[in-house]
Amino acid sequence: MGRKKPSRRDVKDWLWGYGMVAPLVAGLIIFYFYPFVQSIYMSFTKTGAFNRSTWNGITNYVELIGDETFWQSLKNTLVYVIMTVPVGILLSIVMAGLLNSKIKGTSFYRTVYFLPSVTMAAAISLVWRWIYNGDYGLLNVILGFLGIKGASWLTNPNTVMIAIGIVGIWCSCGYNTIILLAGLQGISSNYYEAAAIDGAGPWYVFWKITFPLLSPTIFFVMVTSLINGLKTFDMVYMMVPTSSPVYKEAQTVVMYFYRNAFEYGDKGYASSIAVVMFALIMLITVFQMKFQKKWVIYD
């Protein structure tokens, strides 16, 4: 195939093309691409006095491996994810299933369930902190009516992550329900009619029709919930202040990164945490992509 010399009109069109993508591409290179490379570079440096950094090889990573606070923060984050993702998704599937039945008022339910996901996490955390208050909190009052003596939820090392996890589920459940409901509504009614003619029971219909056809949507919700869970910051930051006795039991990886970078001023060390997080998220994403072939069915 011989290369044609570009005509004047082609060149003019190219210039339009470059012109239209240039502002965005320039911004992405400056504020995203370059920072990505710089973060990786900085993870191999030590931040000294006056913000001057010197190369120190893999020392940050070696230090990280021996850093108990880091491991604790990783454990806290994973506990949060393992607690919220399966329960949250299961709950969302049930709610989406109920909303998909032929009943009145579904759009009203939808709107209300969606509300927590549009509201500011900081404001939501503020009210849940108040609800969880050990002395005057609404939760303990309600439990008191039932004859249960509540704990001081956010300052007890055994309950703090559960308490935050519940808020996490409360926040995201409606959002995931909406996505799953759209997935359910996308399943053609032909399948169900055919199953009804064959006299299939509800359990059989769920496992043989609904679940496989909904699996791409479930997969999408799972990946996004997992990644969001790993990045948890706002709610924990708001509900567990630095002065809290359970600070160590609740600090997430992103919080530990934030503290190192912007409070302790150790930019090199913080970068190594960011790089490890990046690697972890990539690993999980790749793993899920591989694993999905076993259960996700795309038509």
Place this chain on the structure above:
Amino acid sequence: MRKRDLKKALIHLILIAGIGVTILPFFWMITTAFKTQGESVQMPPIWLPSAWRFDAFREVLAKPNFLTVYGNTIITTVVTVLGQVGLCAMAGYGFARIRFPGRDLLFVLILGVLMIPSQIFLMPQYLIIQNLGLLNTIPALFLPNLFSAFGTFLLRQSFLSLPKELEEAAMLDGCSRFQIFYKIMLPLTKSSMVALSIMVMKFAWNDLMWPLIVNTSAKKMTLAPTLASMISEYGSNYPVQMAGAVLSILPIVILFIIFQKQFIEGVASTGVKG
């Protein structure tokens, strides 16, 4: 028929319980905001305040900088939405519809950025803002968020779905590329742009970490970090904290109630496409 009615009633019962759980924290936030501090810690608690007092709201509004912070949040959100959606629409159109050398390579770069979790960008972004001398300014709040790989990807998809014939006809009529983009293509991708605008707005209004990183002056803050600082400032004065929370969520909640269809459909479609 009786059995089916029973089933429906049961479904409604569960869904209403769900509404209760969803609404209760909002209810508690609002009613606490109208109570006196004494009423808020009264045992057993009272569901409604004895009188609807605006004292807590007045105290928040009289707090130095609160109105400034409110204004900062509005400016940041408006600039981020207009800037990001505008730049993403232009680039999305360029990538979808104009052929130019190096296009695919540049687009791969964008896909790469899309896949990387945002935390890794934060510190170098902070250093850039610092080098520009923009720490503790309003532009610091929105600058990096004007550029989005996700937004570009989303809008490129919607430009790709439009028929080519439209453009060819306009081209024959002597329209320039920008006229085609601005007058013909842009209005046809309105629903995607609205969906993106809503996502960006929610993010810009609610974001906590980035403002916390770049700005330390209370005058240059947005609402989310200001709420965080109110915890230590107002200790056990829950009515004032709740009044702050109510005022912070109010604009987005009102917009949500007006545009609920667009809010919900935008989200519903991301899952189906994704």
